Amino acid sequence: MALAVPVLSPFFVTSNSHSLPRRPIPASSMEISQPTPADYADTIPSLTLHILKAPQMLLQAVAYHHPVSPIMGMSGECRCIVPDGTMVPRRHHEYRYICMQRRGSRLLQQHVVLALMLLYRLHRQSQILDNLSGKYVLITGCDSGFGNILAKQLERRGMLVLAACLTEKGAEDLKKETSHRLQTVILDVTDSQSVSSAAKWVTNIVGEAGLWGLVNNAGFAHTISPNEWQTKEDFAKVLNINLLGMVDVTLNLLRLIRNAQGRIVNVSSAAGRISMFGGGYCISKYGVQAFSDSLRREMRAFGVKVSIIEPGSFRTSVCMFDPMMKSLKSYWEKVPAEIKESYGEQYFQQFKDEVEKITSYSSSQVSKVTDCMEHALTAVYPWTRYSVGWDCKFLYLPASYLPTVLSDYILSLFLPKPAH
Structure with missing residues (x-):
């Protein structure tokens, strides 16, 4: 058969x-x-x-x-x-x-x-705009990290870079490594007078043609600790730099960006998707997401595109172990005795170890982030969000979509147990 x-x-x-x-x-x-x-x-x-x-x-x-x-x-x-x-x-x-x-x-x-x-x-994704050599881009936080690397990257590409630095030394060092296509300005995003002065400087340079790109990169992250260890002033310090400073800079330059029908690139974080630890950092990055989303919808009618960069853990000045440990230790030393007793010395040591693990796993391929920033500024169809880094794509981002009970359980595994 x-x-x-x-x-x-x-x-x-x-x-x-x-x-x-x-x-x-x-x-x-x-x-x-x-x-x-x-x-x-x-x-x-x-x-x-x-x-x-x-x-x-x-x-x-x-x-x-x-x-x-x-x-x-x-x-x-x-x-x-x-x-x-x-x-x-x-x-x-x-x-x-x-x-x-x-x-x-x-x-x-x-x-x-x-x-x-x-x-x-x-x-x-591969379609790039032509005639970008005459376009002006302002980048904040160019003393080091992403901003410093992006400024050099865009200058080599032929774009006209306006690099905002916090210190004179940062500005001088950057000018030594670049050509006449890059100009610097001193900017403290937490000082409204400094922001207003920098905005007038930018207006005099770009004229009525407008500002093609604004990269809000200035940020601060050395505030990781349990919420109870910090004060209102600790939270306010981070929010003033990471969120309110960004809002102030954007509002002062928005008219110039509308004139050019340009791009706004706001640097958030994987922590803007899911809150992994206490302090003002995650709160500020959630705020960046909300501000960027509302701004993107408002500016769409004017031809302005707004993108959000969501890096994971990268080896920059923002994610350095020593400054984080110094900040964490200062919080612990200021905690009242009854709170210290509830957490215990072992909690502090284990929390410090977890922070050290995060920084040790940080990626050294910082150009992955700056490449995304460049794409947001130069692509015909920039993405709304750029999630950068394996930890962001395969841990933090998926965890943000899980039911709350599951994400809480997973993230709590990384937290030490208190004494009482």
Whole structure:
């Protein structure tokens, strides 16, 4: 008794003719017997293997398949095989098995659609604006870190960079490493008078043509500790730099950006998606997300695009172990005795160890972040959000989408246990 292969047979007897489904195959051309459940149990793995090895056969199989219901071939007619000697098409639902031809062709179609979507995304991502050499871009926080690297990167590209530094030394060092295309200005984002003065300086340089790009990069992160260890002033210090300073700079330059129909790039963090520790840092980055979202919707009508950069842990001055430990130790020393007793010295030591792990896992590939910033400034279709770093993409970002009870459980695993 020959093995019944009701789905595999067309792979060996088909041709490219679309008229073949209307011409039943003579019984003498191939030996087929009535299938049994045992036969299907043996043949399904073989069919799957053929589907994986020969996708071109699936394309042939589609031409032989009569239209069926959306339930993957469980009903309807398949004219590729006829019972031996009857010349009557089999109906799949009579034999209670899934048509592997139909399923295979559906899977192939889905993969083709997915591949086309990915190609379209890559095509959009690769389109870069022309004539950017005369465009002005202001970057805050250029003394070190992302801002310093981005300023050099854009200057080498030929763009006109206005680098805002907090210190004279930072400005002088940056000018020594760049050409005349980069100019510097001293800016303290927490000082409204300094922000206003810098905005007037920018206006005099760019004129009515406007400012093409604003990168709000200035930030501060050395405030990681349990919330109870900090004061209102500790929270306010971080919020003034990371959030309110950003808002002040943006509002002072928004008219110039609208004139140029330019770009605003705000540096947030993975901590702007999910709050991983206490202090003002996560709060400030959540605020950056909210401000950027509202600004993006408001500026859309003016042709201004707003992007958010969400870096994970990278080795910059913001994520250095020694400054973080100095800050953490100062918080612990100021904590009242009754609070210290509740947490215990062991809690402090274990918390310090966890912070050290975070900084030790920091990536040294800082250019990944600045490349995203550059793309947001120069691409025809900039992204709304750029999540940068493996920790951000595979830990913090997925955790932010989990149900709260799960994300709370996962993140609490990294927190030490208090004494009481």
